[in-house]
Amino acid sequence: MSQRGFCQDLDEGKLSFPVIHAFRTLGNDDVVLTDLLHMRDRKNCLSLNAKQLILSQIEECGSLDYTQSFLDGLLLDLVTWLRKFESETDQKNWILQSLLLQLEIKMDVKSTKKDSTFANVLRVWGGYREAAWRSELN
Numbered sequence: 001m002s003q004r005g006f007c008q009d010l011d012e013g014k015l016s017f018p019v020i021h022a023f024r025t026l027g028n029d030d031v032v033l034t035d036l037l038h039m040r041d042r043k044n045c046l047s048l049n050a051k052q053l054i055l056s057q058i059e060e061c062g063s064l065d066y067t068q069s070f071l072d073g074l075l076l077d078l079v080t081w082l083r084k085f086e087s088e089t090d091q092k093n094w095i096l097q098s099l100l101l102q103l104e105i106k107m108d109v110k111s112t113k114k115d116s117t118f119a120n121v122l123r124v125w126g127g128y129r130e131a132a133w134r135s136e137l138n
Contacts, residue, residue: 019037019054036057075103082096
């Protein structure tokens with residue numbers, strides 16, 4: 001089994017959002033996570049077992065769920081901002097709508113509503129195309 005890409009941020013010594021949350025949640029009393037992060041070998045990589053232990057620590061303290069919730073909140077803020085912006089300018093921004101829908105699709109991997117989300121993307125791109133044609137004709 002190749003380790004390339006699996007928890008690569010840990011190999012590189014980068015503290016990602018879930019790792020930082022785990023440190024904050026576990027507090028200074030928990031040295032297991034810190035010790036595991038310092039177990040890099042001569043190639044500056046962590047073993048697969050060390051990565052799995054770190055990942056289990058991160059999952060157990062709820063950091064992945066917290067990260068997902070935080071990202072969901074950011075997406076909601078962006079959608080709210082875009083609607084407000086479109087309302088104030090009285091003009092649809094099809095490009096930003098499409099980008100936000102693409103973010104939603106990537107974040108909604110577990111959803112079974114892929115067809116309806118894909119239909120939304122087609123609807124947005126269709127609206128963008130129509131708006132572009134109208135501006136060209138005028």
